Amino acid sequence: MDRGLRDLKREATGQTLAVAAFELTRERGLFGFVTADVVDRAGYSRRTFANHFSCKEEAVASVAFGRVDDVSEILTSLPADLPLLDALLAVMREQFTEDTLLTMRELMTMARQYPTLEPYVLGVQQRMRHTAQELLGSVAGERYPSIYVPLLFGAVYGAVMAALEGTLDVHLSGESDLSSAAMDYSSFLDLTFDYLRNGL
Template sequence: MNKQSLRHIKREATANALADAAFALALERGMDGFVVEDVVQRAGYSRRTFANHYSCKEEAAAAAAVIFIGAEEVEDWITKLNEDIAPPDVLYHLMKMQLTAEHIYKLRQLVSLSKQYPSLEPYILSGLHRLQISAQETLSELSYGRYPEGYTHLLAGAVYGAVLPILDGSLNVLLPGQSADENPEAITFDHYLDTMFSFLRNGF
């Protein structure tokens, strides 16, 4: 492992630790109940280190829900892909890998918090947008110029836009790991995902 790779891993680990500390404090105390100094003390870093990663406590708290740990797993999966795989199928698997039960649960908690603390909302949306852009760039790279310009943007936008109603509770969808006994009327997340991609593949 070269020095640049090691530096990147350390930087990522520091950002994750700060984000996790801010997220935990937000749940424990609410956004008005802590300051950046509390975050750095809990994570074991300095205010200067915090400033190297985040502009404010809201950005750090929101980052905890969208930090994606499995980048190497995705890269390995991409290298083994058949070049003929359709973009919706690529995106389906990317969604499965990105939006784990932990990510979705944290995002839903943050969306719930943002109703009381609106300052959180732009950072949550920004985090989701980063996931969307990452997926769109992967789709574009794997499309090899076979599709019209804008197609991958439209596809990624439609899919990630469909996630928002799950997070704000507009749609009655069980999170991964939740029991149907908790909400017998709800559909499972996997069923929702399969239905959404069925529309994308076959038309509305």
């Protein structure tokens, strides 16, 4: 089997297990099921689970990473001379979809309810951030000062986290609790990147 195909199969297996763990947490609460329930639902063995995750908390949190498209594929499809800010906006639109953000919001709520889940949710968020930032840096190459990529990415990531945590009133499709002051996610991205282009 080709190595690329092997990797894709492994990722798909991990995602299936993660989705099963996430759904069981929704239905029964984190302490209402065990690893055996996850593998039964996903159709895999306990050994397969152990090859992917150290515990059910790690599996639950990993559902968010599995919903994120491969950033490298997004970036390689963009023109080489595209300004980095526009490249990052394209990544945000493709990678951090409303479905992904809804899942991340739900995970953050779960982490507040179940403290043992919190370090795994934070770990997944950090992994997502580092993966995207490293790839963005490789696309930037020598076109920008070395400080530019981490500052730019940090500003955008901070804005997205503020929206996820509720510091900014951003409404995601599928949410029912819409306040009159809430802005939709697309408008939020446009406004964030307008500020970055024109100065805060």
